[in-house]
Amino acid sequence: MRIALDAMGSDNCPQPEVCGAVEAARKFGDEITLIGPEDKLREILSDTSSESLPVHIIHTTETITMHDKGRQLTLKAKHKDSKTTMAVGMDMLKSGNADVFVTAGNTGGALATAYFRLGMIPGVKRPAITVLFPVKNGRCAVLDIGANPNCKPDHLLQFAIMGSIYANKVLDIQNPRVGLISNGEEAGKGNDLVKDTYPILEASGLNFVGNLEGKEIFGGKADVAVTDGFTGNVVLKTSEAVAKMFTDILRKELMSSMRTKIGAKLAMPAFNNLKKILDPSEVGAAPLLGINGLVFIGHGRSDTQSIVSAIRSARQAVNANLINALNSAIKKRIEFIYDQEEQ
Amino acid sequence: MRIALDAMGSDNCPQPEVCGAVEAARKFGDEITLIGPEDKLREILSDTSSESLPVHIIHTTETITMHDKGRQLTLKAKHKDSKTTMAVGMDMLKSGNADVFVTAGNTGGALATAYFRLGMIPGVKRPAITVLFPVKNGRCAVLDIGANPNCKPDHLLQFAIMGSIYANKVLDIQNPRVGLISNGEEAGKGNDLVKDTYPILEASGLNFVGNLEGKEIFGGKADVAVTDGFTGNVVLKTSEAVAKMFTDILRKELMSSMRTKIGAKLAMPAFNNLKKILDPSEVGAAPLLGINGLVFIGHGRSDTQSIVSAIRSARQAVNANLINALNSAIKKRIEFIYDQEEQ
Numbered sequence: 001m002r003i004a005l006d007a008m009g010s011d012n013c014p015q016p017e018v019c020g021a022v023e024a025a026r027k028f029g030d031e032i033t034l035i036g037p038e039d040k041l042r043e044i045l046s047d048t049s050s051e052s053l054p055v056h057i058i059h060t061t062e063t064i065t066m067h068d069k070g071r072q073l074t075l076k077a078k079h080k081d082s083k084t085t086m087a088v089g090m091d092m093l094k095s096g097n098a099d100v101f102v103t104a105g106n107t108g109g110a111l112a113t114a115y116f117r118l119g120m121i122p123g124v125k126r127p128a129i130t131v132l133f134p135v136k137n138g139r140c141a142v143l144d145i146g147a148n149p150n151c152k153p154d155h156l157l158q159f160a161i162m163g164s165i166y167a168n169k170v171l172d173i174q175n176p177r178v179g180l181i182s183n184g185e186e187a188g189k190g191n192d193l194v195k196d197t198y199p200i201l202e203a204s205g206l207n208f209v210g211n212l213e214g215k216e217i218f219g220g221k222a223d224v225a226v227t228d229g230f231t232g233n234v235v236l237k238t239s240e241a242v243a244k245m246f247t248d249i250l251r252k253e254l255m256s257s258m259r260t261k262i263g264a265k266l267a268m269p270a271f272n273n274l275k276k277i278l279d280p281s282e283v284g285a286a287p288l289l290g291i292n293g294l295v296f297i298g299h300g301r302s303d304t305q306s307i308v309s310a311i312r313s314a315r316q317a318v319n320a321n322l323i324n325a326l327n328s329a330i331k332k333r334i335e336f337i338y339d340q341e342e343q
Numbered sequence: 344m345r346i347a348l349d350a351m352g353s354d355n356c357p358q359p360e361v362c363g364a365v366e367a368a369r370k371f372g373d374e375i376t377l378i379g380p381e382d383k384l385r386e387i388l389s390d391t392s393s394e395s396l397p398v399h400i401i402h403t404t405e406t407i408t409m410h411d412k413g414r415q416l417t418l419k420a421k422h423k424d425s426k427t428t429m430a431v432g433m434d435m436l437k438s439g440n441a442d443v444f445v446t447a448g449n450t451g452g453a454l455a456t457a458y459f460r461l462g463m464i465p466g467v468k469r470p471a472i473t474v475l476f477p478v479k480n481g482r483c484a485v486l487d488i489g490a491n492p493n494c495k496p497d498h499l500l501q502f503a504i505m506g507s508i509y510a511n512k513v514l515d516i517q518n519p520r521v522g523l524i525s526n527g528e529e530a531g532k533g534n535d536l537v538k539d540t541y542p543i544l545e546a547s548g549l550n551f552v553g554n555l556e557g558k559e560i561f562g563g564k565a566d567v568a569v570t571d572g573f574t575g576n577v578v579l580k581t582s583e584a585v586a587k588m589f590t591d592i593l594r595k596e597l598m599s600s601m602r603t604k605i606g607a608k609l610a611m612p613a614f615n616n617l618k619k620i621l622d623p624s625e626v627g628a629a630p631l632l633g634i635n636g637l638v639f640i641g642h643g644r645s646d647t648q649s650i651v652s653a654i655r656s657a658r659q660a661v662n663a664n665l666i667n668a669l670n671s672a673i674k675k676r677i678e679f680i681y682d683q684e685e686q
Contacts, residue, residue, distance in 0.1 A: 069529075136588065149526060149534040183492060183576035186412075191492040191573040214577070214584030230534040233526035234557070234574055235581050241557030242585040245479065249620055253613035260613040266606025270596035277592055 001028075001318055003311060004089040004098035007036030008063045009105030010302040017104070018044040020307025025053040027308065028315060033098065035085045037061050060088050064109035077112035086113040093293040094118055100294040100314040102285065104302040110295060111147055111288055118293035121323070123330045126155045127290035128162065129229070129297070131236060132283045136220040139283055141167055142181075144229040145236050147288075151228035153197040156180070157204060158330065162289040163224035164206050165329050169320035170287070170313060171223070175207045179222035181231055182211035193228060201226070243278060285310030287317060294323060344371075344661055346654060347432040347441035350379030351406045352448030353645040360447070361387040363650025368396040370651065371658060376441065378428045380404050403431050407452035420455035429456040436636040437461055443637035443657040445628065447645040453638060454490055454631055461636035464666065466673045469498045470633035471505065472572070472640070474579060475626045479563040482626055484510055485524075487572040488579050490631075494571035496540040499523070500547060501673065505632040506567035507549050508672050512663035513630075513656060514566070518550045522565035524574055525554035536571060544569070586621060628653035630660060637666060 005021055007014040014036050021032045022045070031054040034041050038059035045055065062084045064076055076084050086105065090113050092098035103110050107129055115127060128144035143159050144151070160178050167176035180201060182190040187198060189211055201208045209222050217225055217235075227235070254264040264271070285298035285306075294317050298310035348364055350357040357379050364375045365388070374397040377384050381402035388398065405427045407419055419427050429448065433456050435441035446453050450472055458470060471487035486502050487494070503521050510519035523544060525533040530541060532554055544551045552565050560568055560578070570578070597607040607614070628641035628649075637660050641653035 136591075146526060149532075149537075181577065183489060183573050183580070189492075191571070194492075194573075214580035214582070215587070217581070218584040218588045228534070230526050230537075231574060231577055234524065235577060237526070237557035238560070238578050238581045239557070239585045241561040242582045243589060244558070245561045246586060246589050246617075246621075248479075250613065250617050253616045254610055256613065256616075260610045263606045263609025263611070263613070267597055267603045267610055268606070270593065270599065270603040270606070273596045273599075274589075274593050278589075 001030045001315055002098045003030050003032045003314060004092045004101045005032055005034050005307075005311070006085045006089055006101070006103035006105055007034040007041055008085045009103040009300075010298070010307070011300045012303070013104070014041055015044060016302050016304045016307050019048065019304040020302075020311065021055050022048045022050045022053060023304060024308045024311040025050070025055050028311070030054070030311075030315060031056070032311070033058055033092070035060060035088050058088060058092075060085055064106050064113070066106055068106065068109060073109055073112055077109065078116040084113070086110055087117065090114055090117040090293065090295070093295075099318045100296060102296045102298065102307075102310050102314050104298040104300060104307065104310065107146065107297055110297055114288050114291040114293065114295045118291050118295070120290055121292045121327050121330055123334050124158055124162070124290040126151070126158070127288055128159045130163065130166065130286040130289055132286050133217065133239070134278050134283050135218045138220055139171070140217055140220070140222055140225055141171070141286060142217070142225045142227065142232055142235065143289060144227065145232035146229045148229040150230070151193060153193065153200050156193070156197045156226050156228070157200050158290070160201055160204065160206055160208075160224065160226045161329050161333055162326055163226060165325050166287060166289060166322065167223045169322050169325050170317050173223045176223040177209045177221065178206045178224045178226060179209045179212035179216065181217070181225050181227035181235065182213065185211050185213050185216060187211065284313050286313070287322070289326065292323065294318060344373045344658055345441045346373050346375045346657060347435045347444045348375055348377050348650075348654070349428045349432055349444070349446035349448055350377040350384055351428045352446040352643075353641070353650070354643050355646070356447070357384055358387060359645050359647045359650050362391065362647040363645075363654065364398050365391045365393040365396060366647060367651050367654040368393070368398050371654070373397070373654075373658060374399070375654070376401055376435070378403060378431050401431060401435075403428055407449050407456070409449055411449065411452060416452060416455055420452065421459040427456070429453055430460065433457055433460040433636065433638070436638075442661045443639060445639045445641065445650075445653050445657045447641040447643060447650065447653065450489065450640055453640055457631050457634040457636065457638045461634050461638070463633055464635045464670050464673055466677050467501055467505070467633040469494070469501070470631055471502045473506065473509065473629040473632055475629050476560065476582070477621050477626050478561045481563055482514065483560055483563065483565055483568055484514070484629060485560070485568045485570065485575055485578065486632060487570065488575035489572045491572040493573070494536060496536065496543050499536070499540045499569050499571070500543050501633070501676075503544055503547065503549055503551075503567065503569045504672050504676055505669055506569060508668050509630060509632060509665065510566045512665050512668050513660050516566045519566040520552045520564065521549045521567045521569060522552045522555035522559065524560070524568050524570035524578065525556065528554050528556050528559060530554065627656050629656070630665070632669070635666065637661060
């Protein structure tokens, strides 16, 4: 298996990427190509005693940063001569020189680059950005969390199909439970989009478990939560912000007296476990669904372990032939619609 | 001042309501009328040595419960002979026998009852449910959190105007900062509704601070956060669910060993402070904005202190003559629109 890795994606790049690549190559035996400035990568690589491992470098100095937006981002994503780490990696996918591309960089940049260089799986109307949320007793794949601020029921149906296939093939969940994010758990609750989508999901043949409020999402009622990119993004940002506020206040309060400081020290294993359960690096990277090629996106805050875990998810998608599975699920669904129309 | 209080609203009713009424009457000297089953209320009241206080009872046995939905709820809310605690309380407002109505009951029920019995402030197109979020260094009033799953820019503008007046008059905030919940803080980010609303808020003369993501809301960037009822409800439910997951995991981890148990015991003051900062009873009740009468809704989980705090907010709204202020702000805005159209 050949994995292409954006060496310049994470907030602390390229250290986590280089060390993660080395550890993953050692662990899984895969061929890993780091994409980024050769000198810098070589320097970190030389400290890792990785001479015998199948870790390669493809040199480029261009990147897509968090500051790239609008026209400039489109140009970097689209132009055939673009040499950003993402463009180079996706071109490797396109030409068959890599099986999967992994990045911890700008999600919008990855989506745009993927859209222009790899295109869509035939029949898919909109690509979706997926993230894994830590929930009670596991994880929940939420999509779309930002690619499509305005959606139609058709789009949400395709997200549900793709999310279900992904949960099954990559997260190893039998018959994944699919829910619809809404402002009430009962059927009939929702805005127009949700109300129109509900009966379509109910009739879809998927394991549809109905509407999801926050307590159902985080209570682990579904393996896949489907929503438009605006709402999904608001859910993501809200949960991150609440978790941060909670942690900030707790930390401040624990440091406010000698007694609580000692208590905090003793209780440290509990805090560490809490952190581990809610840690993005433990939750893993997730794919851009609908793109005609395997692109996995990890958290910007990724450390070495997050990169290894992102590579683990990515290779599982390759092994499960995720793109083929998505392709035939979407095709089958289109045939199903044609059948219905003919009747 | 005459305050009408739904005695059967909170999860543990009527204990918190009766004790809260007594404490508030003692504290503020206001006349408080408890609405609910007289025997039950009288029994609790008799333990409070409140004979000399202006606490009255109006007897009714009907209530709106969490199970009331759809047609049944509408009937209870609308029918002229309805004797639910909410109908009785709002009829008191309507007939001038009370200045404000306070309930910790079913929000949808309160909204429906208010809508049918009190009507709207002239010119207001949609009523909005407001909640106060605990945020860094204070509170943020978020509206709408559920009355209107589908909104238009006009509605959001009115929410912004009403939220701003409320924050100024009741929360005592000079020139309240108003933001728009979106999937990105930059102007230009958003779904169609947000993109269409942004320039209207920018030109509104309000202290508009732009788009808000989770980190801006909980970071305290705005005093008022405006959104459609679907998104607002999702934000509310997501934050409650994340906070609950956080607390549940932390509690479980702290109880997992003798060492962490001792640590937790020592750190208890910090946990108590955290709880206090995030406690709904400390954050307070909020009004139904746009309704032609003062209706304040507190949390279902209200205890005695929450009821006292809800009454405190309610009486401040009466003192500030909130309905008049809303009335003239909406009227002024309508005149402003007419002026523009004439030009």
